[in-house]
Amino acid sequence: MMTRSKSTRDLKPYFQTLEDLEGPFDWTAFFGNDHPVVLDVGAGRGLFLFNSSGASPDKNFLGMEIDYREGRRAATRLLKADRPNARVLGGDARIAFDKFIPESSISEVHVYFPDPWWKKRHHKRRIFTDVFVERITRALKNGGELHFWTDVEEYFERVTALMDHAPQFTKREAPEEKLPEHDMDFQTSFERKKRKEGWIIHRGLWVLSK
Numbered sequence: 001m002m003t004r005s006k007s008t009r010d011l012k013p014y015f016q017t018l019e020d021l022e023g024p025f026d027w028t029a030f031f032g033n034d035h036p037v038v039l040d041v042g043a044g045r046g047l048f049l050f051n052s053s054g055a056s057p058d059k060n061f062l063g064m065e066i067d068y069r070e071g072r073r074a075a076t077r078l079l080k081a082d083r084p085n086a087r088v089l090g091g092d093a094r095i096a097f098d099k100f101i102p103e104s105s106i107s108e109v110h111v112y113f114p115d116p117w118w119k120k121r122h123h124k125r126r127i128f129t130d131v132f133v134e135r136i137t138r139a140l141k142n143g144g145e146l147h148f149w150t151d152v153e154e155y156f157e158r159v160t161a162l163m164d165h166a167p168q169f170t171k172r173e174a175p176e177e178k179l180p181e182h183d184m185d186f187q188t189s190f191e192r193k194k195r196k197e198g199w200i201i202h203r204g205l206w207v208l209s210k
């Protein structure tokens, strides 16, 4: 998964930054079709974008990544694999939700292994807060899905409590766990790392009714 990333200019349209774009997005213009849009918040090295854009060519995938180096690395993989249905957006996902994502336009939001900000006084820096629940409630369509995975049990319990208090969301069974068929057969790079270290992965799926 180690990929040398190209420059932002060479990666267009696979990697674009919030500064380069004007909101709100017109998804049909952005992806060139009207397929369902799936967001990956904190996409990291882009393994989810890479695997799922190949498995589901009938969906569009947008990874949001605040670390441009990681984002460019993810986008380089997508460019090399010729995946026009997957893109990476460099920037703060919170700003993207507030200024760029049209209301009720998203089919799935995926949040995998967000930074845990371990110290209690830093919990407010976590991406998944009560405000984030408002953001995804606004962005998702009726029937839209939230997928949240983490190895941090306390963070999972906190997110579960937030979602339990979000009346429009219903908890569903997470997809059945399966053994990887090859070394890159994981949801994300962090899942791969954490599974190899023996951690339990907490997985949640909620569906929105509007």
Ligand SMILES: C[S@@+](CC[C@H](N)C(=O)[O-])C[C@H]1O[C@@H](n2cnc3c(N)ncnc32)[C@H](O)[C@@H]1O
Residues within 6 Å of the ligand: 041, 042, 043, 044, 045, 064, 065, 066, 067, 070, 091, 092, 093, 094, 111, 112, 113, 114, 115, 127, 188, 189, 190, 191
């Ligand atoms: C622990 S990594 C997990 C990466 C990936 N989801 C995975 O499972 O391999 C968390 C990622 O979230 C990104 N991130 C943190 N805050 C963010 C924000 N506000 N907007 C977008 N990305 C963010 C970090 O740069 C980092 O790449």
